[in-house]
Amino acid sequence: MAIEIRPITAAESQEYLRVLPYVNGFLQEEPEPSAWYAGTAAWPPQVPPAATDLQRYAEELQADWFRPQAAFVDGKIAGGSAIVSVQVTVPGGRQLALGGVTSTAVLPTYRRRGLLRKIMSAMLTDCRERGEFLVGLSASEGTIYGRYGFSPATFQHRWEVRRTDVSFRSEFTDPGELELVDGAVAAEVWPVLHEQVRAERVGEISPLPGKWDGLASGGLPADGSGPAHHLVHRDAAGAVDGAAIFRLPWSPDPEQAGVLQVEAFEALTSDAYRALWGLLLDFDLTKRVVAARRPVDEPLRWMLTNPRALKLTRTRDNLWLRILDVPRALEARTYAATDSLVLDVSDDLFGSGRWRLDAGPDGATCTAVDQQADVSLGIGELGSLYLGGVRASELAYAGRIAEHQSGAASRLDALLRTDRQPHNAVGF
Numbered sequence: 001m002a003i004e005i006r007p008i009t010a011a012e013s014q015e016y017l018r019v020l021p022y023v024n025g026f027l028q029e030e031p032e033p034s035a036w037y038a039g040t041a042a043w044p045p046q047v048p049p050a051a052t053d054l055q056r057y058a059e060e061l062q063a064d065w066f067r068p069q070a071a072f073v074d075g076k077i078a079g080g081s082a083i084v085s086v087q088v089t090v091p092g093g094r095q096l097a098l099g100g101v102t103s104t105a106v107l108p109t110y111r112r113r114g115l116l117r118k119i120m121s122a123m124l125t126d127c128r129e130r131g132e133f134l135v136g137l138s139a140s141e142g143t144i145y146g147r148y149g150f151s152p153a154t155f156q157h158r159w160e161v162r163r164t165d166v167s168f169r170s171e172f173t174d175p176g177e178l179e180l181v182d183g184a185v186a187a188e189v190w191p192v193l194h195e196q197v198r199a200e201r202v203g204e205i206s207p208l209p210g211k212w213d214g215l216a217s218g219g220l221p222a223d224g225s226g227p228a229h230h231l232v233h234r235d236a237a238g239a240v241d242g243a244a245i246f247r248l249p250w251s252p253d254p255e256q257a258g259v260l261q262v263e264a265f266e267a268l269t270s271d272a273y274r275a276l277w278g279l280l281l282d283f284d285l286t287k288r289v290v291a292a293r294r295p296v297d298e299p300l301r302w303m304l305t306n307p308r309a310l311k312l313t314r315t316r317d318n319l320w321l322r323i324l325d326v327p328r329a330l331e332a333r334t335y336a337a338t339d340s341l342v343l344d345v346s347d348d349l350f351g352s353g354r355w356r357l358d359a360g361p362d363g364a365t366c367t368a369v370d371q372q373a374d375v376s377l378g379i380g381e382l383g384s385l386y387l388g389g390v391r392a393s394e395l396a397y398a399g400r401i402a403e404h405q406s407g408a409a410s411r412l413d414a415l416l417r418t419d420r421q422p423h424n425a426v427g428f
């Protein structure tokens with residue numbers, strides 16, 4: 001079998017699309033209603049794409065931010081994946097280029113012959129040559145991407161709360177006001193709000209072009225989750241400082257009736273956060289609120305009289321990170337303490353190395369050295385640590401980091417920690 005890995009031409013778009021999960025069918029361990037996918041249709045799609053969808057996807061393949069690679073077997077496309085150009089906010093506030101791996105699939109009849117490995121190798125090499133030193137993805141299965149040096153760096157929770165269990169610890173007088181707005185207003189609010197959130201939030205991803213376009217049209221999803229409702233909070237001066245998108249899906253099951261699904265929620269201030277949740281958790285005729293894709297350090301539970309009222313129903317990894325250039329990545333963020341440590345980092349794909357990290361609140365220098373290492377770790381472990389969401393001491397206890405100096409993992413923790421847990425509400 002003759003295998004060739006290369007980008008596709010415009011004429012090959014339809015053939016390429018046919019191998020991809022969102023066209024070819026994609027089983028997922030847990031299907032997501034549109035409300036949780038933050039899209040206008042359930043994911044994975046429940047109906048085959050229409051010709052107009054295929055045409056739109058094919059046009060998207062030509063965009064400069066979408067870089068598809070295909071595996072041709074004996075001249076026919078048998079697998080594909082793509083890198084989308086996005087940015088990720090890192091500790092210190094820089095928004096770094098991130099190559100986002102997406103839309104990955106190999107036809108069932110060609111699986112386990114090394115096609116993904118070859119595609120991945122081509123894509124990572126291309127990113128390095130472009131100077132992108134961070135690559136990320138969200139994984140369909142947890143067993144696939146560790147071998148390429150990816151490892152979870154952000155996590156997300158789904159939680160639910162019964163309306164009758166909610167009582168806030170303290171009285172709250174809103175200095176601003178809430179307003180229900182239509183999709184056209186929401187389509188103007190969300191890009192601006194998310195941009196402000198992204199500037200502050202470690203791990204947040206820049207939205208792909210067109211991310212908010214569907215809000216204005218407000219189409220009805222096929223999964224019965226109902227129309228999107230848009231809630232906006234304005235501060236005392238009238239500036240938008242928070243917003244939520246929610247749905248009130250219909251269900252024949254009495255247990256599932258009366259659920260308010262929170263599709264998106266952002267607040268720039270504690271007041272906006274309290275005001276928005278105050279209404280969403282006490283919405284007339286609802287019994288239960290379900291919120292997915294939420295940060296793992298949700299402050300809401302600390303606002304409730306009974307913190308146990310907020311029940312976690314799912315926790316899962318979100319952004320998997322792969323560092324392609326250790327010194328450039330480590331020099332691009334800032335640190336919570338001042339310290340100097342030698343890291344021995346193994347990387348099967350792009351070569352191992354030993355670096356001294358001289359780090360502080362204003363940044364770092366990272367220099368190749370020969371001296372004794374304080375810790376040894378793999379490139380995947382470094383990816384998990386990079387945004388501050390995973391503790392080095394936890395990975396050391398798990399045998400994933402070797403300490404050569406007692407206390408070195410704790411010192412690494414002190415350097416890498418961030419005030420809030422990294423989180424990305426937006427994916428790709």
Ligand SMILES: CC(=O)SCCNC(=O)CCNC(=O)[C@H](O)C(C)(C)COP(=O)(O)OP(=O)(O)OC[C@H]1O[C@@H](n2cnc3c(N)ncnc32)[C@H](O)[C@@H]1OP(=O)(O)O
Nearest residue numbers: 101102103104105106111112113114115116117137140143
């Ligand atoms: C970021 C995203 O886009 S997530 C979406 C990923 N896509 C899917 O899950 C769609 C369904 N799955 C598929 O299409 C394919 O199984 C793919 C794309 C995941 C893997 O493609 P393949 O060409 O079979 O992978 P390939 O043969 O290169 O395998 C490379 C290695 O990964 C392993 N591997 C591949 N897929 C899996 C899997 N699903 N579970 C466990 N191991 C896997 C192989 O055993 C092999 O191991 P080795 O390096 O020790 O030999």
